[in-house]
Amino acid sequence: MFKKVLIAEDFQDTNAGIVSALSNKLNIHELQEELYCDKAFNRIKVAHSNGVPFELLITDLLFKENHVDRKLTSGVDLIKAVKTIQPSIKIIVNSMEDNPSKVKSLFKEQNIDGYVCKGRHSLNELTAAILEVYQDNTYLSPQINMTSNQNVIELEEFDISILTELANGLSKKEIAEKFKQNNMTPNSESTIDKRVSKLFDDFGAKNTTQLIAILTKDGLI
Amino acid sequence: MFKKVLIAEDFQDTNAGIVSALSNKLNIHELQEELYCDKAFNRIKVAHSNGVPFELLITDLLFKENHVDRKLTSGVDLIKAVKTIQPSIKIIVNSMEDNPSKVKSLFKEQNIDGYVCKGRHSLNELTAAILEVYQDNTYLSPQINMTSNQNVIELEEFDISILTELANGLSKKEIAEKFKQNNMTPNSESTIDKRVSKLFDDFGAKNTTQLIAILTKDGLI
DNA sequence: CAACCCCTTACAGATATCTGTAAGGGGTTG
DNA sequence: CAACCCCTTACAGATATCTGTAAGGGGTTG
Incomplete structure (x- = not known):
């Protein structure tokens, strides 16, 4: 021992x-x-x-x-x-x-x-x-x-970056600008829109507010 | 003893x-x-x-x-x-x-x-x-x-109702309608707007998404 | 290399959010 | 009771969000 x-x-x-x-x-x-x-x-x-x-x-x-x-x-x-x-x-x-x-x-x-x-x-x-x-x-x-069936959805690093900024109160336009400044890619507002909309489907959220509420409660962000 | x-x-x-x-x-x-x-x-x-x-x-x-x-x-x-x-x-x-x-x-x-x-x-x-x-x-x-200095802001029951519904993905218009159906008062969209804006000041949030993120992390909703 | 998928991006249009102004009602104060 | 404060409500205008369409680029497949 x-x-x-x-x-x-x-x-x-x-x-x-x-x-x-x-x-x-x-x-x-x-x-x-x-x-x-x-x-x-x-x-x-x-x-x-x-x-x-x-x-x-x-x-x-x-x-x-x-x-x-x-x-x-x-x-x-x-x-x-x-x-x-x-x-x-x-x-x-x-x-x-x-x-x-x-x-x-x-x-x-x-x-x-x-x-x-x-x-x-x-x-x-x-x-x-x-x-x-x-x-x-x-x-x-x-x-x-x-409980492993529940959380099959894996968040990519890019998604987490967006979600973190949203939780910090930035608008999607501001997030796009920040990504451009930091040379992160992709960085268009449209892509961010699309990613977040996909997360709505993944987590069954109707809008950004609910999405952030769900993910914060789950401790994912 | x-x-x-x-x-x-x-x-x-x-x-x-x-x-x-x-x-x-x-x-x-x-x-x-x-x-x-x-x-x-x-x-x-x-x-x-x-x-x-x-x-x-x-x-x-x-x-x-x-x-x-x-x-x-x-x-x-x-x-x-x-x-x-x-x-x-x-x-x-x-x-x-x-x-x-x-x-x-x-x-x-x-x-x-x-x-x-x-x-x-x-x-x-x-x-x-x-x-x-x-x-x-x-x-x-x-x-x-x-730690008692930190959380001096007391949330009223009315505020909690609004915040809970926002976290559930309802829009302010939908919340106003729900309040009217349940004979809760006040219930105008404008009042809900005003209350939420006041909470922005109280908790230093820029928008609804950040507000819900802050309060969810604090466990207040 | 043509066909395909997936991702990124731009743009447009309908709603929603957010802020500010203004009116009115109820309660309190002098 | 006039002056005041606070809350509710309506409305307007600027932005932001969200969805859908479409174009183009890179990689993979047959």
Whole structure:
């Protein structure tokens, strides 16, 4: 079993729940916890340079802001930073995110080893995930697969750019101008019109306002 | 100290964290937990009719959907149901919600005794809250007061109706017609125009799309 | 290379949005 | 009760949104 594991999770109650469950169920020699990404990163860096590296990082994705200044503000930031100094470390993400395309991108882009979706079986899943990852396998929360039919529509980067600007209150004409200034292509107002109209069909929206409401609620923008 | 306490919280890890912390810190004789609102309600009902009622309910606000059919789908539903059979029970809400006006309405409308905001000090706060509530005082998470300057703008019910319909893709003309059909007043397109323009000022939005994006992100609609 | 599809772009026309002006009604204040 | 404020409503005019048509360019297929 892993001998040295770090948990990064900003909710004290969740953090405590994970620690107590893992202490009881698995024989992990050293189980440490942090409430901040920056502190978690430092701990991994120090352990690594002292020749006693962590073998597994269990991290949340969202970390609440507070008065403390932060360099690393999210789980993804933390993962990227950790991978630069210790690429071989195993990583399990434990979060409430249940959007399949977002979770899939964690595996694809951040190269994580396991994903556990917070819910009524988190702790059982987390134990299973640790056992799988220890065997060099990956683990994906079954909750993610179940809902995977819902969000088949993948947004292209270009669509996201348009949607983000619309949510920021720019008109389509202004978006076209901005794209031209930044040498992004395509950039005609007509094309932007067409793209947005296509998204109306994809998401069943009647107009821009409803489209942005739907996508914001789904967390896609 | 309270002798009989029930925890309603759907995240297994958070649930476990609360139970282990309270077992260690407070001398509560009977500490039970439930992952579903309906089950929590049944447990309270049975205990009450058996003459061994719970004295304190600690509940989350949001409970995840899954394949199980649910009558009570939120913490507020649960609180309302519990109060009908046992109005004297003490209630502490433990949730991630940090919008001051939403939290204040829990005290005002649901008559709760304490509010703890999930975060880096949840467990310490929860312990403090239980001690306060046991003394017949109320408890409010300090995190809520700190952010209270941000959301001073209170949305009227009329504004919310308009915004909800806009997010559903209705045009202002359609909203005016719907209001007239439902005998809601005021209901002219012009008034709706004016109200929405006022909200642009209040929230710093340039158009309807941005306004809906802002309010959806804030969880106000 | 002709036929085809898909994307981009321009343009036109019908609606919708947004802002400003003005009139009137109800309530409050001096 | 006159002066005032605030809200509602109507209306007008400038823009913005949305849909549809059409032309052209690049890539693929037979």
